[in-house]
Amino acid sequence: MSAEQRTYPALGRSVWTVLLRTEWFKARHRLAFLVTLGLFTFVTLADDGGSFSRARRSADVTYALPEAWSSVFSEDSVLLLIFATLAVIMLVSSEFTWRTARQNVIDGLSKTQWFWGKVILVLLVGIAFVVIKLTIGAGAAALGTDFATLSSPAFPLSAATAAFALFLAYLSVASLGLLCSVAIRNSGPAIAVWFFWITLGEQLLPALVARALPVLQPLFTYLPFSAAQRVMPFWVFDGAAYGRMVEAATAAGDQAPELPNLMLWLGVNVGWTLVFVATAFTVFRRRDL
Amino acid sequence: MAVIETLELTKRYPGGLRSRGTLAVDAVTLTVEPGQVYGFLGPNGSGKTTTIGMLLGIITPTSGSFRLFGKSGPAGILAARQRIGATLEYPNFYPYLSCRDNLRLVARVKGRKNREVDEVLEIVGLRDRQKTKFSACSLGMKQRLAIGATLLGDPELIVLDEPANGLDPAGQREIRGVIQTLGERGKTIFLSSHMLHDVERVCTHVGIIEGGRLVTTSAVASLTGAAPVAILRAECPVERLRSAAEAFEPVRSASVRGIDVVVEIDEGDLAGLNEHLVKQGILLHHLTLERQTLENVFMRLTTPGEGFGAVA
Numbered sequence: 008m009s010a011e012q013r014t015y016p017a018l019g020r021s022v023w024t025v026l027l028r029t030e031w032f033k034a035r036h037r038l039a040f041l042v043t044l045g046l047f048t049f050v051t052l053a054d055d056g057g058s059f060s061r062a063r064r065s066a067d068v069t070y071a072l073p074e075a076w077s078s079v080f081s082e083d084s085v086l087l088l089i090f091a092t093l094a095v096i097m098l099v100s101s102e103f104t105w106r107t108a109r110q111n112v113i114d115g116l117s118k119t120q121w122f123w124g125k126v127i128l129v130l131l132v133g134i135a136f137v138v139i140k141l142t143i144g145a146g147a148a149a150l151g152t153d154f155a156t157l158s159s160p161a162f163p164l165s166a167a168t169a170a171f172a173l174f175l176a177y178l179s180v181a182s183l184g185l186l187c188s189v190a191i192r193n194s195g196p197a198i199a200v201w202f203f204w205i206t207l208g209e210q211l212l213p214a215l216v217a218r219a220l221p222v223l224q225p226l227f228t229y230l231p232f233s234a235a236q237r238v239m240p241f242w243v244f245d246g247a248a249y250g251r252m253v254e255a256a257t258a259a260g261d262q263a264p265e266l267p268n269l270m271l272w273l274g275v276n277v278g279w280t281l282v283f284v285a286t287a288f289t290v291f292r293r294r295d296l
Numbered sequence: 297m298a299v300i301e302t303l304e305l306t307k308r309y310p311g312g313l314r315s316r317g318t319l320a321v322d323a324v325t326l327t328v329e330p331g332q333v334y335g336f337l338g339p340n341g342s343g344k345t346t347t348i349g350m351l352l353g354i355i356t357p358t359s360g361s362f363r364l365f366g367k368s369g370p371a372g373i374l375a376a377r378q379r380i381g382a383t384l385e386y387p388n389f390y391p392y393l394s395c396r397d398n399l400r401l402v403a404r405v406k407g408r409k410n411r412e413v414d415e416v417l418e419i420v421g422l423r424d425r426q427k428t429k430f431s432a433c434s435l436g437m438k439q440r441l442a443i444g445a446t447l448l449g450d451p452e453l454i455v456l457d458e459p460a461n462g463l464d465p466a467g468q469r470e471i472r473g474v475i476q477t478l479g480e481r482g483k484t485i486f487l488s489s490h491m492l493h494d495v496e497r498v499c500t501h502v503g504i505i506e507g508g509r510l511v512t513t514s515a516v517a518s519l520t521g522a523a524p525v526a527i528l529r530a531e532c533p534v535e536r537l538r539s540a541a542e543a544f545e546p547v548r549s550a551s552v553r554g555i556d557v558v559v560e561i562d563e564g565d566l567a568g569l570n571e572h573l574v575k576q577g578i579l580l581h582h583l584t585l586e587r588q589t590l591e592n593v594f595m596r597l598t599t600p601g602e603g604f605g606a607v608a
Contacts, residue, residue, distance in 0.1 A: 020407075029404050036393055110388035113352045114405045114445070117374050296354040 075148030103192035176235035335499035381446030382455035529582035
């Protein structure tokens with residue numbers, strides 16, 4: 008962007024600030040966003056609140072920090088990816104249905120600026136959902152924690168790393184949602200295509216293909232939704248949590264999973280995000296509004 | 297420096313494998329000077345909205361070029377568009393936001409302060425309904441909101457696409473008044489409309505587009521300033537009436553249009569023409585004076601064989 012494009016002289020603000028404020032203003036007034044965020048909050052409350060409640064009722068069950076991080080960051084976090092991406096698709100594709108994307112450009116945004124506004128929206132939605140997840144999960148666990156007797160930190164660095172990894176996982180899946188939105192330009196079909204991909208496209212089809220060509224099986228784990236799930240469990244980031252998981256698996260007579268190459272899987276998630284955002288940008292730029 | 301300059305501006309929408317696509321705009325070259333109220337006329341599907349869309353940066357031209365305020369190239373055009381207020385086809389706003397919040401968003405995108413939103417709400421008469429959600433607005437309110445959004449930032453060029461669409465006569469009059477006021481304030485206005493009568497009243501210049509081609513662009517006064525013509529009808533064969541009329545010396549030309557004869561003659565000579573025809577044994581039962589209107593010109597240029605243009 009040229010210097011002329013970067014600032015709005017009347018306000019003395021950068022275009023990034025304008026895009027950030029505009030996108031957040033639109034999102035927080037949009038019922039679709041509030042409903043998905045509300046539903047996610049309810050589901051998370053039911054899950055973590057349930058764990059907290061069971062711990063209160065039974066002396067055999069504990070739900071306290073730092074052990075509770077394994078419950079906060081688990082495979083169940085896939086719900087965050089689904090709810091947040093649905094919100095992204097509804098927020099972005101409706102801009103085409105209502106022709107407000109077209110009007111935003113008429114009002115003075117370049118198409119590039121408009122697109123970056125949507126990337127900012129993806130980040131904002133992700134932050135909102137991750138904050139909800141952390142607040143409820145850690146909050147419920149903190150209520151059952153006796154901080155005076157803790158032998159290890161209640162908020163370890165590994166929890167922050169896990170939260171960051173969850174955010175990266177969200178970005179890869181949500182950027183696929185962004186691509187569906189700008190390519191299809193209609194909420195219903197965009198959600199259908201995205202949902203088809205994460206269910207049939209990444210689950211059923213690879214299973215069928217792998218049955219015929221087993222050699223391809225390892226490649227399917229690198230698909231976006233599968234790669235996202237690789238960086239969700241807390242034990243991937245925390246040695247103590249991994250130790251507890253191995254202990255539990257051994258006691259149950261199961262084979263403990265190997266620690267994945269964390270940098271590789273984080274890189275795969277970042278890679279998918281870049282691919283989807285770049286493709287969405289290209290598709291968006293090439294088409295008239 | 298012209299406000300809008302297009303040179304051979306062309307848009308072809310891609311078709312299927314065996315189709316060359318649709319030529320929506322075909323080498324349109326026009327110029328809009330500062331202070332002009334330019335009416336852009338054409339039948340449905342003639343390429344008006346596509347042309348405006350290219351100027352506003354939402355449609356990419358297939359070929360040709362344009363300048364806004366003398367600027368060209370992506371960065372120049374983007375900067376020039378900060379000086380434009382425009383609405384295209386329908387009022388496009390967020391249905392779940394109020395009129396005021398929608399204007400606040402537009403103000404932010406245009407880099408304007410919220411104070412201007414209040415002023416604009418006052419101008420378009422929506423101050424009392426500012427909290428009404430856009431989805432709950434009547435069509436008239438939506439159109440007024442769209443005009444309000446174009447006024448934010450006090451733009452030098454205002455582009456309005458069918459601003460009176462769907463409005464009742466009172467609403468149309470109101471919109472016409474707003475456009476007239478803006479024109480009097482020296483704003484350059486590019487107005488696409490079907491309301492020929494309104495365009496004739498408020499526009500200083502017009503361009504008429506048909507099938508993607510600009511068929512004429514001129515000052516309204518020079519298009520409608522031609523002398524009126526007389527329309528004659530009698531019981532006798534139409535060719536006899538034409539030749540009899542043509543024989544009368546003050547008649548400059550006479551031609552057949554359906555069952556009528558169209559005669560170019562000064563208004564003061566009409567009584568003499570009637571007397572001349574009576575002497576020839578022709579009794580007129582229809583004699584009217586048809587003045588040149590924008591509608592006549594429009595029909596002539598966009599509908600072959602229609603209207604005033606049959607006079608040749």
